[in-house]
Amino acid sequence: MDRPPRQLKLSPATRAAQALRHIDETTGSIVPVIDLSTTYARDDQGDPRQSYIYARSGGPTVKMAEAVLADLDGGAASMVFASGMAAVVTMLETLNTGDHVVAPSVMYHGVINWLLRLKDKRGIEVTLFDQADETALQKAIRPNTVLVWIETPINPNWDIIDIAAAAKAAHAVGAKLVVDCTVSPPCTTNTLELGADFVFYSATKYLGGHSDITAGVLTCAVADDLWIELVEIRTLTGNVIAAFEAWLLIRGIRTLYIRYDKASSSAMKIAQHLETHPKIAKVMYPGLPSHPGHAVAKKQMTGGFSGMLSILTHTRETAHDIARFVQVFINATSLGGVESLIEHRIKVEGPNSIVPDTLIRLSIGIEDVNDLIADLDQALERAK
Ligand SMILES: Cc1ncc(COP(=O)(O)O)c(C=O)c1O
Numbered sequence: 209m210d211r212p213p214r215q216l217k218l219s220p221a222t223r224a225a226q227a228l229r230h231i232d233e234t235t236g237s238i239v240p241v242i243d244l245s246t247t248y249a250r251d252d253q254g255d256p257r258q259s260y261i262y263a264r265s266g267g268p269t270v271k272m273a274e275a276v277l278a279d280l281d282g283g284a285a286s287m288v289f290a291s292g293m294a295a296v297v298t299m300l301e302t303l304n305t306g307d308h309v310v311a312p313s314v315m316y317h318g319v320i321n322w323l324l325r326l327k328d329k330r331g332i333e334v335t336l337f338d339q340a341d342e343t344a345l346q347k348a349i350r351p352n353t354v355l356v357w358i359e360t361p362i363n364p365n366w367d368i369i370d371i372a373a374a375a376k377a378a379h380a381v382g383a384k385l386v387v388d389c390t391v392s393p394p395c396t397t398n399t400l401e402l403g404a405d406f407v408f409y410s411a412t413k414y415l416g417g418h419s420d421i422t423a424g425v426l427t428c429a430v431a432d433d434l435w436i437e438l439v440e441i442r443t444l445t446g447n448v449i450a451a452f453e454a455w456l457l458i459r460g461i462r463t464l465y466i467r468y469d470k471a472s473s474s475a476m477k478i479a480q481h482l483e484t485h486p487k488i489a490k491v492m493y494p495g496l497p498s499h500p501g502h503a504v505a506k507k508q509m510t511g512g513f514s515g516m517l518s519i520l521t522h523t524r525e526t527a528h529d530i531a532r533f534v535q536v537f538i539n540a541t542s543l544g545g546v547e548s549l550i551e552h553r554i555k556v557e558g559p560n561s562i563v564p565d566t567l568i569r570l571s572i573g574i575e576d577v578n579d580l581i582a583d584l585d586q587a588l589e590r591a592k
Contacts, residue, residue, distance in 0.1 A: 368501025472512025
């Protein structure tokens with residue numbers, strides 16, 4: 209007699225590649241279908257046949273993307289939004305007048321701008337701490353702190369924040385910790401396991417991975433009352449991702465592990481190559497032992513240090529020249545796609561930016577790393 213098969217425990221990379229072993233029950237299709245319906249027929253009793261009612265609360269394709277993400281994050285539930293900022297605004301919409309929020313002084317500018325808007329318009333108290341000072345987060349927390357929002361690694365210096373330490377500090381006063389892990393997705397960081405209450409991603413970046421969707425994700429450790437409020441806000445505001453974008457997101461996630469691995473190993477080679485170049489003053493990459501956050505990054509980014517690095521040149525002119533002389537890199541903003549991007553950051557952030565005007569930001573894709581190194585070499589050679 210055949211023995212029953214032993215249940216294999218599949219690794220997250222396998223579960224991602226197979227979109228949770230998706231096989232359609234009726235057709236045998238191994239690719240999920242795109243369900244474009246905006247409404248769902250009810251049964252004879254007038255009850256929903258399954259859990260689907262109306263597309264604003266998410267149809268089957270959206271729910272499938274959410275199931276994949278909740279699984280990879282090891283969370284109780286995930287929600288996918290029309291953009292990263294839609295997810296951010298939804299989370300911050302739960303704040304009440306007098307609530308105190310702690311966040312780093314340098315992080316994705318859209319989040320800071322929205323926090324400052326709430327400070328002016330709704331009387332939310334906001335403390336921005338110096339993310340380069342290990343003790344600053346702890347000192348910024350007050351008895352009325354309800355939310356600690358961090359990002360790691362932080363654009364554009366790739367400063368690292370210790371997620372476990374931040375969780376401990378937030379929980380000491382009963383605050384929730386949200387971590388923007390856009391640059392350290394689940395293939396490298398188990399954010400909820402490290403103690404965060406929520407993990408957030410701009411899925412426009414590594415999760416989508418092909419520069420062809422805007423999307424945002426929130427995953428919760430526990431689906432408590434706050435989660436129910438977040439679901440309600442997304443449903444009422446219609447911040448949900450559309451079905452086709454949700455499908456592209458599922459497809460992107462299937463290759464996340466190999467894309468991130470390739471981008472990380474190429475970024476490391478490029479960082480090491482550039483570190484000794486005479487026209488470069490500094491290379492900022494958490495994978496380099498010279499980076500101040502390297503030890504913590506090593507601890508919490510176990511699947512690679514990302515494809516994101518920045519370089520400082522000696523003059524603004526050199527930085528400007530490198531960005532315009534490249535032939536393989538594309539001079540454009542954003543990150544986490546299969547194609548490598550370069551940007552002279554000051555041109556993107558504008559004259560009020562605190563980022564040095566000698567900073568070049570690179571998002572390494574999955575091209576042949578030798579082509580990328582040769583491209584930077586020729587641009588550096590031509591640059592003043
Ligand atoms: C770290 C980080 N968080 C949030 C966002 C906002 O996401 P989205 O552009 O998808 O709205 C971005 C976008 O660049 C980002 O880089």
